[in-house]
Amino acid sequence: xxxxxxxxxxxxxxxxxxxxxxxxxxxxxxxxxxxxxxxxxxxxxxxxxxxxxxxxxxxxxxxxxxxxxxxxxxxxxxxxxxxxxxxxxxxxxxxxxxxxxxxxxxxxxxxxxxxxxxxxxxxxxxxxxxxxxxxxxxxxxxxxxxxxxxxxxxxxxxxxxxxxxxxxxxxxxxxxxxxxxxxxxxxxxxxxxxxxxxxxxxxxxxxxxxxxxxxxxxxxxxxxxxxxxxxxxxxxxxxxxxx
Amino acid sequence: xxxxxxxxxxxxxxxxxxxxxxxxxxxxxxxxxxxxxxxxxxxxxxxxxxxxxxxxxxxxxxxxxxxxxxxxxxxxxxxxxxxxxxxxxxxxxxxxxxxxxxxxxxxxxxxxxxxxxxxxxxxxxxxxxxxxxxxxxxxxxxxxxxxxxxxxxxxxxxxxxxxxxxxxxxxxxxxxxxxxxxxxxxxxxxxxxxxxxxxxxxxxxxxxxxxxxxxxxxxxxxxxxxxxxxxxxxxxxxxxxxx
Numbered sequence: 001x002x003x004x005x006x007x008x009x010x011x012x013x014x015x016x017x018x019x020x021x022x023x024x025x026x027x028x029x030x031x032x033x034x035x036x037x038x039x040x041x042x043x044x045x046x047x048x049x050x051x052x053x054x055x056x057x058x059x060x061x062x063x064x065x066x067x068x069x070x071x072x073x074x075x076x077x078x079x080x081x082x083x084x085x086x087x088x089x090x091x092x093x094x095x096x097x098x099x100x101x102x103x104x105x106x107x108x109x110x111x112x113x114x115x116x117x118x119x120x121x122x123x124x125x126x127x128x129x130x131x132x133x134x135x136x137x138x139x140x141x142x143x144x145x146x147x148x149x150x151x152x153x154x155x156x157x158x159x160x161x162x163x164x165x166x167x168x169x170x171x172x173x174x175x176x177x178x179x180x181x182x183x184x185x186x187x188x189x190x191x192x193x194x195x196x197x198x199x200x201x202x203x204x205x206x207x208x209x210x211x212x213x214x215x216x217x218x219x220x221x222x223x224x225x226x227x228x229x230x231x232x233x234x235x236x237x238x239x240x241x242x243x
Numbered sequence: 244x245x246x247x248x249x250x251x252x253x254x255x256x257x258x259x260x261x262x263x264x265x266x267x268x269x270x271x272x273x274x275x276x277x278x279x280x281x282x283x284x285x286x287x288x289x290x291x292x293x294x295x296x297x298x299x300x301x302x303x304x305x306x307x308x309x310x311x312x313x314x315x316x317x318x319x320x321x322x323x324x325x326x327x328x329x330x331x332x333x334x335x336x337x338x339x340x341x342x343x344x345x346x347x348x349x350x351x352x353x354x355x356x357x358x359x360x361x362x363x364x365x366x367x368x369x370x371x372x373x374x375x376x377x378x379x380x381x382x383x384x385x386x387x388x389x390x391x392x393x394x395x396x397x398x399x400x401x402x403x404x405x406x407x408x409x410x411x412x413x414x415x416x417x418x419x420x421x422x423x424x425x426x427x428x429x430x431x432x433x434x435x436x437x438x439x440x441x442x443x444x445x446x447x448x449x450x451x452x453x454x455x456x457x458x459x460x461x462x463x464x465x466x467x468x469x470x471x472x473x474x475x476x477x478x479x480x481x482x483x484x485x486x
Contacts, residue, residue: 019259108353109353118332
């Protein structure tokens with residue numbers, strides 16, 4: 001039985017993928033993914049059939065994977081970050097109902113929450129909520145409700161997709177909701193291009209974050225009430241009493 | 244300047260670490276960690292100085308790392324999962340204030356949320372909250388408040404440390420709070436020994452989860468209102484309209 005391996009490449013650079021993901025790419029003759037991600041691995045795995053579809057054609061890309069697997073070959077479906085967090089794993093499982101003879105294996109990768117936290121210091125030492133600000137597939141009211149709930153319960157909050165051309169003021173709107181519950185000097189952090197050329201980060205207050213312009217390659221972290229800035233790092237204490 | 248690399252090994256098996264983590268372990272002459280994690284890597288990296296302290300002596304272990312680094316050698320401080328999620332990264336940053344001449348680099352790993360989700364299918368395709376049920380360092384009231392908020396706002400919820408000998412009924416108590424907001428047939432999943440020998444998983448309803456006895460090697464996933472069971476997998480739809 002041939003198999004589709006839904007594989008997270010981690011954030012950007014090739015050495016951020018797991019050894020397991022590397023072995024999967026070595027084994028599969030066909031690699032399918034959005035062009036940007038394929039370009040990250042093409043040099044390292046040259047003798048492969050690479051297939052792609054444009055962005056937003058995720059369902060087509062999944063059906064392409066099943067069509068290739070039906071020919072009897074193993075397929076790696078690649079995404080950046082973790083295929084299982086806002087990635088392609090779900091859609092592959094859903095479409096997989098139409099292809100019961102094809103196996104599915106999910107190979108996890110480092111998601112932006114983990115990768116970005118490591119760049120900033122240690123913001124995720126305590127309970128956290130991951131929220132996407134993209135309202136392409138989710139009503140904005142639902143996103144607002146989640147921001148409000150997470151802020152009120154003092155979660156550290158990690159925001160994916162904080163901005164895009166059409167959604168330039170979404171981060172500002174999110175910060176305004178969070179500011180109802182969290183202090184304006186709450187320690188926040190932003191990381192851009194995690195694990196890629198031009199990686200950069202900045203620590204700032206929630207007040208400053210509200211005014212900040214970010215792009216779609218940015219991941220945003222909003223601290224909890226105990227999060228501190230320590231020597232240029234964003235750190236949420238875990239609470240070990242014997243420090 | 245010598246450096247401490249706080250390194251997440253991922254869940255269990257050695258091929259779940261990133262290539263970057265592997266390179267760090269190859270480079271560092273000293274590896275420090277809780278005994279169980281050291282045993283996972285000792286065979287692969289034999290020519291190292293391995294140091295350890297008992298569990299719950301986390302601060303001592305961090306100071307041991309700085310003491311070794313002060314001798315002029317690079318140190319890898321290893322944890323399972325992601326060092327940046329309920330891991331040692333925060334404590335290293337905090338104690339690092341006393342050692343300004345030692346560099347600190349955080350090397351992320353696959354956390355149990357990612358690793359467990361991949362075993363179950365695709366439960367984390369939408370906004371999610373990660374909550375630890377350990378009240379060793381957090382008041383139980385705060386944990387309850389977060390469970391309540393996350394359930395009310397329809398987050399997928401991932402529970403770390405769902406049980407221990409002293410906290411046998413904590414998962415039951417958590418489910419009772421979640422049941423105030425989520426339906427009793429909400430699709431849930433548990434994964435035990437992620438990436439290790441004896442890995443197993445089970446999909447069950449929230450009602451059944453409440454009665455379930457789990458151990459400290461288990462990670463728990465509680466779906467949102469749209470989470471489904473599909474061919475034995477736990478899948479939260481992302482909402483792509485063109486499936």
